[in-house]
Amino acid sequence: MPNKYLYTKNSNFLRFLDNLSADYRVFVPQETRKNYFWKEYKGSFQFSKYRTVTPIRQFFAPAIEHIDNYFSPDKSKEIKPFCIVGAKACDLGNALKMHDYVFLEGDIDASYKQMREKNLIISSDCTSFKETCFCLALGNMPYPETTFDLNISHIADGYFIEVGSKKGEETIASNKSLFEEAGSRMQTERENNRKRTVEEFRCQIEALEFPNENLLNGLIKNGHSDKLWAEEALRCVECGSCIMNCPTCHCFLLFDTKDKNGYFKGRIWDGCQYKNFTRVAGGASALRLREYRLRNRYIKKFEFFPERIKLYACTGCGRCVESCPAKIDIRKIFKTLNENSAKK
Ligand code: SF4
Ligand code: SF4
Known part of the structure; x- marks a missing residue:
């Protein structure tokens, strides 16, 4: 079983994404004029500073879909699962819990269940924020704390990885040569980066005069x-x-x-x-x-x-x-x- 905290160099992270491409359609953020959009991975990865323009819910509940296939599944129509790399905290946590409540409690939605079980979420910390962001005012942190399989935080020359689920553990285990144990100095670097982002963000939130x-x-x-x-x-x-x-x-x-x-x-x-x-x-x-x-x-x-x-x-x-x-x-x-x- 891998350690909960790991480290990978930039070059090994790219190799990791290449390996994931065999089993998943890998989606990564791509910047266009200070906005990030989801694009299919084609061998390069850019760490996004803040959230994408559209949320990740499209990967679990598509905007339009045929649903009759779920009543009499045709295996030939099965979709290759997605791996979403760089999802931010505001698309996880309460957002996924809300969808899980709606689609998995009581009558189970077969399409959503299948997507949730098969898709892999590799989230990432925000290192900056948009003028419209206000997660902190609702008591949410600008870094993922729940509902991810793996979380990446950018530190010098590579990524600090937190394993968040059994699926995440298994993914690391099948690529273990690309990862090493993260030392305590690396963890301190991640915590300091997070603290700095929260402090900068707090100034923006205070100016909003948002109610408690x-x-x-x-x-x-x-x-x-x-x-x-x-x-x-x-x-x-x-x-x-x-x-x-x-x-x-x-x-x-x-x-x-x-x-x-x-x-x-x-x-x-x-x-x-x-x-x-x-x-x-x-x-x-x-x-x-x-x-x-x-x-x-x-x-x-x-x-x-x-x-x-x-x-x-x-x-x-x-x-x-x-x-x-x-x-x-x-x-x-x-x-x-x-x-x-x-x-x-
Ligand atoms: S509140 Fe704004 S974004 Fe929403 S439907 Fe009305 S005009 Fe469109
Ligand atoms: S700020 Fe709240 S209501 Fe507006 S899009 Fe984000 S989650 Fe939805």
Whole structure:
């Protein structure tokens, strides 16, 4: 069994990714104009300083898929599993736990289960942060603490590796010549790097005047009739970018359609910002107004899920802030709710 902490040189890490390519489709972050996007590994690896533009949920629950194959599996259609290298803490932790709760508790979703079991997650520490990041304000650290198979932290000339699961252990064991035991000096280097990032990040978080993380549930619960929902919703154009880019959102729509091979059942991502999300036969809709839909997203994330599974359905990744064309900003919504509640 490998040690929990290991070290590998840059060149050996590339060899490791080459070896993984035999069993997995390996995806790595690639920088384009200060943003990182997921690209298939082609022999080079760039350590990403912060999260990618899109979350990793696409690797576990694709945006669109045929699902009838799961009822009568056709082995010839089995997808090669993914290995995701460089996933950040805001895509793991609560985000994966949320998906596991939705798709694996009670009725098990066969597609998701298969992806979770087969895919390999190699996460990495953030060494910087975007203007929209606020994970720290929610009590989440900018480095992965759970739900990874292996975690890499960049240290001099190589990577400090933390083994996080049995699958991670087995992966290391079958590539053991590429790794060596990490000494205590290396671990100290990782801890110092993490501390430095957190300290720099804390300055950005303090300037936000974001309410204490423990108040968020109460602010939403007591703020259902706040005027801010109607004011903010005036600008929303229902593009759905906030829900499609969120690592914790998970709603979907089932549909029947046909292609050249005949009829099939499909599944596509859906979300509560869309007008027809709750429309039923006859045209009635529980979320008929845009302000109801905007508020619903916050109720679900900060009231429903904490009460159900004691987790906020938000990791503070800031993608909804970054991608909203109407500049609706979750951080400002909480700041305003907090101010309005103090005036009451
Ligand atoms: S609600 Fe926004 S900040 Fe929170 S996890 Fe979703 S996209 Fe990220
Ligand atoms: S990203 Fe902004 S404009 Fe688009 S649906 Fe979400 S809140 Fe509305």
